[in-house]
Amino acid sequence: MNICVYCASSLKIDQKYLTLAAEVGAELARRGHTLVSGGATVSCMGAVTAATRRAGGRTIGVIPQVLVDIEVADRDSNExxxxxxxxxxxxVMDARSDAFLVLPGGIGTLEELFEMWTSRVLGIHDRPLVILDPWGLYTPLRQLVENMYEEGFTRANVFDAISWTTTIDDAFTHLERRAQPVRPSVAELGEAAG
Incomplete structure (x- = not known):
């Protein structure tokens, strides 16, 4: 299946986050999945894509023109x-993905997380949404949402719409449990035939 990984593009983060991203990319490829990413070569985004390809996996990068020069587009991407x-x-990332995995990241990662999370709560999609948070970066976010629920600002299914994990194996177990592959693209069909 196609797994969209949301993660950091910041250059000022601890090495452990880059290592985590690389381990996720290697595991994604080992399990035979395709990576959908933000299409850049920097930080965790670059680490996850490079590791996916090194392990024999396929990558789809999606990047806006304005960021092509700023973030250095992943021109080695399969697509x-x-x-x-x-x-x-x-x-495009949404349309090409069967499941969503959120790694530690900044406000851009949070924006992507909240869009997919809200859409899932509203029933717009039912694809798996998993947070992988080994060091508790998102613990205050989880507490905030729990408080919002207690105050009546969120629906009860807000907690059913997302899985919180701390290990790579647990994250992939949650992703694979409910995901159904999207239809292959025309390009993928051509590759399979050729």
Whole structure:
């Protein structure tokens, strides 16, 4: 299946986050999945894509034109899609993905997480959404959502719409349990036939 990984593009993070991203990419490939990413070569985004390919996996990168030069587009990607803007980028990543894995990241990662989480709570999609958080970066977020629920601002199914994990194996178990593959693209069908 196609797994979208949301993660950091920041250059000022601890090495442990880059190592985690690389381990996720290697495991994704080992399990025979395709990576859908933000299409850049920097930070965790670069680490997850490079590790996926090193382990023999396929990568689909999606990056807006404005970031092609800033983030250095992943031109080694098996498929690189350049979009007009960030909104189109998120739409393409969504459309090409069977499941979503959120690694530690910044406000861009949070934006992507909240869009997929809200859509799942509203029943717009039912694809797995998993947070992999070995060091508790998102613990305050989880507590905030729990408090929002207690105050009546969220629906009870907000907790059913997402899985919180701390290990790579647990994250992939949750992703694979409920995901159904999307239809292959025309390009993928051509590759399979050729």
């Amino acid at each position: 690189l899609i350049v979009t007009a803007d960030m909104r189109e980028r998120k739409g």
